[in-house]
Amino acid sequence: MRVQNQIICSTDLAGKVYKNPNYLQTRQRINYLVNHFLSQGILYSRLHDLPTQFENPRQRHWQPIDWKAISDEQIVGVPKDLFISFLVNATEIETPIRNYAIESRDYLQAAHPQLARFMGGTFSEDGKMLEIGVWEKEERQHAPVFQKIYHKLTLEKLQPKPNTVQGYQKSDDLQQDIYSHVLSRMATEWSATSSYLWLMAHSTGALQHAIAQPLQDEINHLAKFWGIGIWAFGDSYIARLQGMTQLLIDLLKHHKNERSQEVNIFGFSNALYAVELMFTFSRVMTRLNRWHKSLDAGYLENLFGEKPMLLT
Ligand SMILES: [Fe+2]
Ligand SMILES: [Fe+2]
Numbered sequence: 198m199r200v201q202n203q204i205i206c207s208t209d210l211a212g213k214v215y216k217n218p219n220y221l222q223t224r225q226r227i228n229y230l231v232n233h234f235l236s237q238g239i240l241y242s243r244l245h246d247l248p249t250q251f252e253n254p255r256q257r258h259w260q261p262i263d264w265k266a267i268s269d270e271q272i273v274g275v276p277k278d279l280f281i282s283f284l285v286n287a288t289e290i291e292t293p294i295r296n297y298a299i300e301s302r303d304y305l306q307a308a309h310p311q312l313a314r315f316m317g318g319t320f321s322e323d324g325k326m327l328e329i330g331v332w333e334k335e336e337r338q339h340a341p342v343f344q345k346i347y348h349k350l351t352l353e354k355l356q357p358k359p360n361t362v363q364g365y366q367k368s369d370d371l372q373q374d375i376y377s378h379v380l381s382r383m384a385t386e387w388s389a390t391s392s393y394l395w396l397m398a399h400s401t402g403a404l405q406h407a408i409a410q411p412l413q414d415e416i417n418h419l420a421k422f423w424g425i426g427i428w429a430f431g432d433s434y435i436a437r438l439q440g441m442t443q444l445l446i447d448l449l450k451h452h453k454n455e456r457s458q459e460v461n462i463f464g465f466s467n468a469l470y471a472v473e474l475m476f477t478f479s480r481v482m483t484r485l486n487r488w489h490k491s492l493d494a495g496y497l498e499n500l501f502g503e504k505p506m507l508l509t
Pocket of ligand 2: 386
């Protein structure tokens with residue numbers, strides 16, 4: 198590779214690689230990633246795949262990761278300790294997946310058994326798990342990938358501190374319960390998608406390629422939940438999500454990590470990275486909104502059939 202005016206003459210999954218990117222150059226990389234990984238074609242195909250998953254559940258295929266080739270020289274334009282803090286944060290958000298899957302299954306079982314199965318699998322009458330949901334199968338690969346990357350970059354073992362999962366909180370309004378639950382899952386997928394895109398904008402080579410694997414799962418989930426959410430709850434539903442940008446930023450501000458004070462992702466000591474992250478979150482939302490305009494009720498009904506009684 199030849200270094201010339203800060204541009205290393207090569208490209209990666211985020212477009213041009215810069216040795217010491219400035220804000221605009223990083224933005225360019227974020228935009229490139231959004232254009233490439235959240236194209237209309239990809240969003241449609243991920244959504245279109247959901248009825249197929251109901252019939253024939255199958256985990257999304259991953260490209261192999263070249264673990265030996267991952268090194269800290271592949272971190273681009275951000276201090277190593279900050280990149281690693283962010284990685285730790287990403288890992289902790291991913292756990293404990295089994296509890297999340299059961300929680301989703303409990304919320305969705307009565308209204309939409311197929312979606313409940315996709316997320317949380319199936320159980321026998323005495324509560325034994327018969328089959329793991331596809332969503333859980335995909336999600337449970339994420340934390341180990343980040344743990345392994347952490348190990349490659351630091352030579353230390355990361356023991357993530359799992360989040361607390363509340364489980365099904367039943368009110369006397371089932372529809373409202375499901376509405377809030379699907380909304381919160383979608384916010385998590387949006388957050389994961391945006392966070393991994395930011396990590397990819399700040400990495401290259403085998404490291405970036407490794408992060409691209411969980412990223413594509415998150416985009417897959419985001420497109421599916423977005424589409425089925427509109428089918429179930431209509432446009433007003435998405436207005437709520439759009440209004441959640443601020444809520445999400447507030448939530449992230451309060452996410453604390455014991456290992457480092459700086460890991461709180463919008464509490465970066467350097468405001469530049471917080472601005473970059475907010476830019477990434479809003480780019481993803483803008484892209485989803487553009488796609489949203491082309492999704493009409495007829496198309497969604499064709500895909501998912503008539504709405505179940507419990508959701509009308
Ligand atoms: Fe995940
Ligand atoms: Fe996900």
